[in-house]
Amino acid sequence: MKIAFISPKFKIVNRNESFKEYLTNSDYMYFYNIFWSGFSNGLLILAALTPHDFELKYIDENYENIPFKEKFDIIAITATTQQAKRAYQIAEELKNIWGREIIVAIGVSHVNLLPEEAGNYCDVIFIGEAENSWPAFLSDFKRGGWENIYNADDYDPIDLTKIPVPRYDLLNPDCYKMIWIQTSRGCPRNCEFCSATKFFGRKYRTKSEEQVIKEITAAREFLKFQQILFSDDNMFLHRDRSISLLKKFKSLNISFVAQADISIGQDREFLEMLKEYGCSILFIGFESLDVRNLALMNKSKWKMNQLSNYPAYIRNIIQAGIGVYGAFILGYDWDTRSSFRDIIKFIKDNYLAGAQITLLTHLPGTDLRKRYINEGRILNTEWENYTFFDVNIKHPKLSKKEIEEELLNIYRSIYNKEYLEKKNRYYKKIFQDKLKKELAK
Numbered sequence: 001m002k003i004a005f006i007s008p009k010f011k012i013v014n015r016n017e018s019f020k021e022y023l024t025n026s027d028y029m030y031f032y033n034i035f036w037s038g039f040s041n042g043l044l045i046l047a048a049l050t051p052h053d054f055e056l057k058y059i060d061e062n063y064e065n066i067p068f069k070e071k072f073d074i075i076a077i078t079a080t081t082q083q084a085k086r087a088y089q090i091a092e093e094l095k096n097i098w099g100r101e102i103i104v105a106i107g108v109s110h111v112n113l114l115p116e117e118a119g120n121y122c123d124v125i126f127i128g129e130a131e132n133s134w135p136a137f138l139s140d141f142k143r144g145g146w147e148n149i150y151n152a153d154d155y156d157p158i159d160l161t162k163i164p165v166p167r168y169d170l171l172n173p174d175c176y177k178m179i180w181i182q183t184s185r186g187c188p189r190n191c192e193f194c195s196a197t198k199f200f201g202r203k204y205r206t207k208s209e210e211q212v213i214k215e216i217t218a219a220r221e222f223l224k225f226q227q228i229l230f231s232d233d234n235m236f237l238h239r240d241r242s243i244s245l246l247k248k249f250k251s252l253n254i255s256f257v258a259q260a261d262i263s264i265g266q267d268r269e270f271l272e273m274l275k276e277y278g279c280s281i282l283f284i285g286f287e288s289l290d291v292r293n294l295a296l297m298n299k300s301k302w303k304m305n306q307l308s309n310y311p312a313y314i315r316n317i318i319q320a321g322i323g324v325y326g327a328f329i330l331g332y333d334w335d336t337r338s339s340f341r342d343i344i345k346f347i348k349d350n351y352l353a354g355a356q357i358t359l360l361t362h363l364p365g366t367d368l369r370k371r372y373i374n375e376g377r378i379l380n381t382e383w384e385n386y387t388f389f390d391v392n393i394k395h396p397k398l399s400k401k402e403i404e405e406e407l408l409n410i411y412r413s414i415y416n417k418e419y420l421e422k423k424n425r426y427y428k429k430i431f432q433d434k435l436k437k438e439l440a441k
């Protein structure tokens with residue numbers, strides 16, 4: 001019995017031609033292509049949960065063609081929203097060739113939220129986390145019958161400490177420049193635009209330290225490139241757990257990038273520890289510099305209340321020897337052309353090591369999408385445009401063209417020789433001073 005785990009092809013940008021051209025030709029944007037070279041941890045976990053009598057293959061369409069003529073018993077496809085169209089095409093083509101001889105299953109956040117749509121193309125739809133429902137489906141399959149929908153809510157809640165090491169050995173080691181490791185799920189902030197919190201919930205749940213170490217060790221054994229990125233949406237929410245985990249990293253001697261919220265910047269002692277145990281960059285969502293936008297994004301006003309802390313907390317992080325990579329969203333309701341200039345100034349004044357500026361995107365299942373549907377502000381529903389670099393909203397003041405121009409302008413303003421050199425000088429000085437202090441101790 002054979003299973004193919006398929007990650008469909010995705011595009012960084014779809015129809016925003018000016019940005020597409022920029023990405024292709026800019027000397028400074030090469031890292032975007034590297035950063036986007038991600039494998040699906042979800043599929044690798046499912047592979048690890050699959051009994052040994054199945055023969056498994058991981059196919060990443062970004063690196064190889066789908067072998068449509070090869071006969072598998074089960075096809076397991078994953079899809080973010082922008083991959084959905086391609087995922088359905090693959091499913092359709094496979095069903096055209098093989099009909100009832102194969103079962104096409106699909107999962108992940110997109111279909112979780114639109115199961116009826118996926119049901120038009122696929123035989124089995126998985127809703128929610130699948131660590132318990134996938135093995136249930138496989139045993140149903142072996143018995144000769146299976147359901148069309150497997151919903152996580154019908155099974156025990158997922159115990160993160162029971163999740164096996166993802167099957168990194170199924171990957172082509174040459175393809176992936178980053179090792180993505182997930183140590184926790186859930187984030188309490190509940191931002192209007194975020195689909196991850198809708199999927200993994202607001203409760204912060206963690207894997208055991210032993211699991212994390214095992215995953216890192218296994219990934220480094222099978223993959224050529226060793227840069228680790230933790231995919232937790234907000235990794236250091238529990239200080240004691242984090243410290244204990246960080247100390248375990250010592251023997252591994254790793255360098256890593258992690259995502260956190262800006263409140264981490266107030267804890268200088270913890271930042272020093274982060275640096276000591278290998279953190280090189282913190283990826284932080286600043287989202288907007290307009291207090292009215294921040295108030296809209298997050299009903300608890302948590303984000304809004306952090307705004308005045310941004311500069312001081314960023315300084316603390318950099319002083320600890322860690323670079324700050326900021327995430328900003330363009331196109332929130334109160335944005336004007338001048339708010340985009342403010343973002344450029346903010347990035348430069350605060351010496352951000354890098355920034356990901358994306359366009360506001362109303363992902364299925366988010367509160368933002370509900371609001372946009374109510375307000376009649378969705379520009380179209382072509383999933384392949386949900387890239388975060390294509391405009392999908394009707395903005396009260398800005399046209400599609402203006403938003404595209406501003407996006408390009410920000411990237412051009414911050415990814416250039418002048419800022420790169422300025423930033424490097426600044427970081428060099430801070431890191432040298434830090435080293436001097438340490439040597440003098």
Ligand code: B12
Nearest residue numbers: 010038041042076078080081107108126129130195196231
């Ligand atoms: C690492 C990461 C990446 C990596 C790797 C992507 C990948 N293939 O996993 C890279 C850098 C490439 C990336 C890029 C993008 N990403 Co990203 N990324 C993540 C991140 C941080 C972690 C993903 C992860 O490893 N999760 C852990 C695994 C275990 O969870 P999972 O994949 O959901 O799998 C579980 C279930 O969904 C289910 N499942 C999944 N697939 C299948 C299939 C079958 C058959 C079955 C049975 C079950 C099943 O089983 C798994 C176990 O429970 C998530 C946020 C998050 N917390 O998940 C965002 C996230 C997935 N990314 C997102 C987005 C939007 C993007 C981008 C479009 C752009 C951007 N600006 O970030 C690009 C597009 C790339 C693409 N593939 O389309 C969104 C997707 C939402 C959506 N509805 O589309 C997320 C949820 C972030 C968010 N806050 O909204 N991303």
